[in-house]
Amino acid sequence: DEEEEEEEEEEEDRVDLAETSLLNKLIRTSLVESSHRVEILQQDPSSPLFSVKTFEELPLKKELLQGIYMMGFNRPSKIQETALPIMLPLPCRPQNLIAQSQSGTGKTAAFVLAMLSRVNAAEKYPQCLCLAPTYELALQIGHVIEKIGRFCADITVMYAVRGNRVLQGTTLQEQIVIGTPGTMLDWCFKRRVVDLKKINMFVLDEADIMIDTQGLSCQSIRIQRALPKGCQMLLFSATFKETVRAFATQIVSNPIMIKLREEELTLSNIRQYFFVCRSWEEKYRALCNIYGSITIGQAMIFCQTRRSADWLSVEMSQDGHQVAILTAELTVAQRADVIQRFRDGKEKVLIATNVCARGIDVQQVTIVVNFSLPTNQRSEPDFETYLHRIGRTGRFGKRGVAFSMVESQNVRLVQMIEEHFQALGNCDEQEMDESRPRPELAKGAQCGISKG
Numbered sequence: 001d002e003e004e005e006e007e008e009e010e011e012e013d014r015v016d017l018a019e020t021s022l023l024n025k026l027i028r029t030s031l032v033e034s035s036h037r038v039e040i041l042q043q044d045p046s047s048p049l050f051s052v053k054t055f056e057e058l059p060l061k062k063e064l065l066q067g068i069y070m071m072g073f074n075r076p077s078k079i080q081e082t083a084l085p086i087m088l089p090l091p092c093r094p095q096n097l098i099a100q101s102q103s104g105t106g107k108t109a110a111f112v113l114a115m116l117s118r119v120n121a122a123e124k125y126p127q128c129l130c131l132a133p134t135y136e137l138a139l140q141i142g143h144v145i146e147k148i149g150r151f152c153a154d155i156t157v158m159y160a161v162r163g164n165r166v167l168q169g170t171t172l173q174e175q176i177v178i179g180t181p182g183t184m185l186d187w188c189f190k191r192r193v194v195d196l197k198k199i200n201m202f203v204l205d206e207a208d209i210m211i212d213t214q215g216l217s218c219q220s221i222r223i224q225r226a227l228p229k230g231c232q233m234l235l236f237s238a239t240f241k242e243t244v245r246a247f248a249t250q251i252v253s254n255p256i257m258i259k260l261r262e263e264e265l266t267l268s269n270i271r272q273y274f275f276v277c278r279s280w281e282e283k284y285r286a287l288c289n290i291y292g293s294i295t296i297g298q299a300m301i302f303c304q305t306r307r308s309a310d311w312l313s314v315e316m317s318q319d320g321h322q323v324a325i326l327t328a329e330l331t332v333a334q335r336a337d338v339i340q341r342f343r344d345g346k347e348k349v350l351i352a353t354n355v356c357a358r359g360i361d362v363q364q365v366t367i368v369v370n371f372s373l374p375t376n377q378r379s380e381p382d383f384e385t386y387l388h389r390i391g392r393t394g395r396f397g398k399r400g401v402a403f404s405m406v407e408s409q410n411v412r413l414v415q416m417i418e419e420h421f422q423a424l425g426n427c428d429e430q431e432m433d434e435s436r437p438r439p440e441l442a443k444g445a446q447c448g449i450s451k452g
């Protein structure tokens, strides 16, 4: 039984990248701030590249400029400044592109503009293909096409996604086809409703998620292989680990590569406090003791499992504390709703499992509580998750505070975390100094503070 329980807990902690991406799209209201410069790598470094500061400098149709302004975009984002001049030139000189930048920096809008610019609206057959890892993500891109392209009356979009049936042998009239690799493959090779020879732009979005999901990358490669030689290939990814790099170079030949490095999180302006406790109950009492203080700002409390998150939320609610809870049990739409309420300040405390530790942008969090320290399967600290959880409180020059509850038998985790981040020079030594006065907040807590 115990084994089963453990398995179940592991299952709960798995992050679904496609869901996280969708959630971010649902809750995002503006561009993600990024302080990093764009790096450009090209085969021939002597060939000139330029970047634009305004949309008017680009060869965009007036209908598209109108669409952009209706979206409320005043100027191109960092990635758009560089990517658009590469993607937009005339079809006789198509340049392949691989672009990496974190989620929310404006990649979708960039390739949507490229597709809408490339199609010949007078011709009624598919000219641009776009692949996304899931049904929902494909629909999201479609919505952006429809919004930015709302003044391009003659351009239409078709969705190659499950449930959308087409008759074998018919030819699609839509100029842009967007879908998931499996259905697209079926439409192109089995039903033959898309003539791949006539495609002149191929966009592959969220390449890192494709690779993470079995089969999608192979299906994408099969489609790409059947495209004509002059077809422009554009590949986008939020991350660029080795597997993504290998996949990208298989799909895209002679690319210009642009990268917007992810903002580096640091712990130097975050105060970290560790509470040593013997049980969940003791952790809970410690939490109640600091509750008044954590609700001065907005706090996120991270639990290792859904079970502990549920337990904590019930306990806190029964004690009259108002908390919201975010776990993988909720649908993406429900999660988006919870996050929105938290953002609007309707709830001050959000209890979350690992599913939302990463990638979700809730900027106003000032206090993070680790109800359990994040650990990996070998029961060592998961440094990266620790950094991501608490690093987000101290962004853009803000000061943050993090409280971590540690079981007595796990005090060594605290030492390991301390050593790890000090070795990286990522942490202000003073913050970890035991001789610092103990925080008022912890007085009366029935647990010790191992580090102040």
Ligand SMILES: Nc1ncnc2c1ncn2[C@@H]1O[C@H](COP(=O)(O)OP(=O)(O)OP(=O)(O)O)[C@@H](O)[C@H]1O
Residues within 6 Å of the ligand: 021, 024, 025, 028, 029, 030, 031, 032, 071, 072, 073, 074, 075, 076, 077, 080, 101, 102, 103, 104, 105, 106, 107, 108, 109, 110, 238
């Ligand atoms: N130039 C711009 N000016 C203002 N807002 C923009 C601009 N470009 C995009 N946005 C907005 O910023 C948000 C993020 O853009 P977008 O979805 O294109 O990012 P992304 O990098 O594709 O993210 P993801 O990797 O999650 O797909 C969206 O709400 C979009 O409407």
